[in-house]
Amino acid sequence: MAYLYDMTHQEAKAKLIEAWGNLGSNWGISRTAAQIHALLMVSAKALTTDDIMEELLISRGNASMSLKTLMEWGVVKKQFVPGQRKEYYTSEKDVWSLATQIAKERQRRELTPTIEALKAVQEVEGESSDIKEFNKMTKNLLKFAKQSDTVLSLFVKAESNKFLNRLIKLLK
Amino acid sequence: MAYLYDMTHQEAKAKLIEAWGNLGSNWGISRTAAQIHALLMVSAKALTTDDIMEELLISRGNASMSLKTLMEWGVVKKQFVPGQRKEYYTSEKDVWSLATQIAKERQRRELTPTIEALKAVQEVEGESSDIKEFNKMTKNLLKFAKQSDTVLSLFVKAESNKFLNRLIKLLK
DNA sequence: CTATATTTTCAATAATTATTGAAAATATAG
DNA sequence: CTATATTTTCAATAATTATTGAAAATATAG
Incomplete structure (x- = not known):
């Protein structure tokens, strides 16, 4: 997963997630929820709860609740992936x-x-x-x-x- | 202070202060600070810290800190009142x-x-x-x-x- | 239907933010 | 300058909000 040139990508991603988290906490959305949103925005593919937990180092409960909030805001959607048992989530990209x-x-x-x-x-x-x-x-x-x-x-x-x-x- | 017809005024004022407090807490400003702002907005005269403490039932420290925040936001100003030792505060009314x-x-x-x-x-x-x-x-x-x-x-x-x-x- | 994977809920706890109240600092009157 | 009024600061505490982790609920495979 860690190519040489990929470091910059990982760093940039972390920075974006951090900045978005800060912004979110000024907007009544929890820091974690905003971070999940940032992560989903810049991911090419839909992610599972486990992907999110792993990347942001948060608990399952937190991920579940935060995704729920984001869906209430209408900025995150479940994506149906055929043949998969897990739920996949994506953000509005426009x-x-x-x-x-x-x-x-x-x-x-x-x-x-x-x-x-x-x-x-x-x-x-x-x-x-x-x-x-x-x-x-x-x-x-x-x-x-x-x-x-x-x-x-x-x-x-x-x-x-x-x-x-x-x-x-x-x-x- | 409590005229008969004044009750409605007091009630309306309380309602406004409550609503503004709620709004404020969605905006990263503390509930109390937003309430002080509402109170100053609808007061004809400038108020002292003691007036504010009495009306909103808050501590002196809280009043002092909240007024400081509001002044940083630029929506509340100190008003100089000649011959008075206490500080008077007003809100931008426009x-x-x-x-x-x-x-x-x-x-x-x-x-x-x-x-x-x-x-x-x-x-x-x-x-x-x-x-x-x-x-x-x-x-x-x-x-x-x-x-x-x-x-x-x-x-x-x-x-x-x-x-x-x-x-x-x-x-x- | 049963076994298992997955998600959600929620009480307990941690972290953060707001509030108090008294001490310290500052300002003013005389 | 001294006495006193007034404001500010800040440690202690209270209140609120976020987070965890495990139990319960739900969904899917077979």
Whole structure:
């Protein structure tokens, strides 16, 4: 497995996995789950739970739970391999649908509940300066949250590449 | 302090603080810090550490540390009040500069290091299918990260309201 | 259906992160 | 400068989250 020129590949892979793990832990996904995601992204073939355990030195339970989370996020899928008893896992490889999928999940998990909460606290009765400030602020926050929601929806619906590319050119 | 009609205000405030705390804990900011931020956002006047401790029932140390974090994020500022020994704190009230500020911080903390890591692992030597897949994937990830970076920069530079409003109209 | 491989669940534990509260540091009044 | 108010730091502790590993559940071969 360890060719001479392969060392660089192994090192680069380790670095990527580390970086992705760090990013993930800033995003509410566990470090291990993010690392599994990175590993699957850069693997040409689908991997089994055992492959993952071996490469990342994690327990079976951890691998199982993390894969479950990643599948809930919609970024990892089981792949059917004929004649094989074990399950094989792969990641979405198209970076744009990956981003779309993540945006969709965040919208569902964060934006939607926040919008609901903001709606619930709109327009409190009263004349004190604190109440006026409260109403002004929650109104603006709701407006902003709704706009973000619209933008995200557009992003999720627009199919991939072309959309943001055009957008970037438009604004440069 | 507790007028009859004020109950609704207190309840609404509590709800907002709770919702913001939840949101914050999905964003790598501590629950308490996010709650302090919410409290300051909807207060007409600047508050002291003691006001905050009393309202949120937290310790002095916690209040001090959380305010420090919020100031690092650039969303809370000290306000000078003449003739007062205590420090007064306020939050940025303009929702758009708030969003801009947060975008800027996330760019600095997450996007920039990720881009650096991706650059470091580009173009590994070798012919195996795994190496080819690795190179393809990291290339696409870097491209995507750079594009995101550009978009965020534009967002941060463009001054508030007008920018996104026009954008939304443009894409609807 | 039985034997075996494989995956999932979950209580126990480890690791990490948040919080307290008091001591130390700093700032201000006089 | 001294006395006092105020803020910050930080070790100890609490709370939360991640991880393990083995038992239970499920799936497949034959």
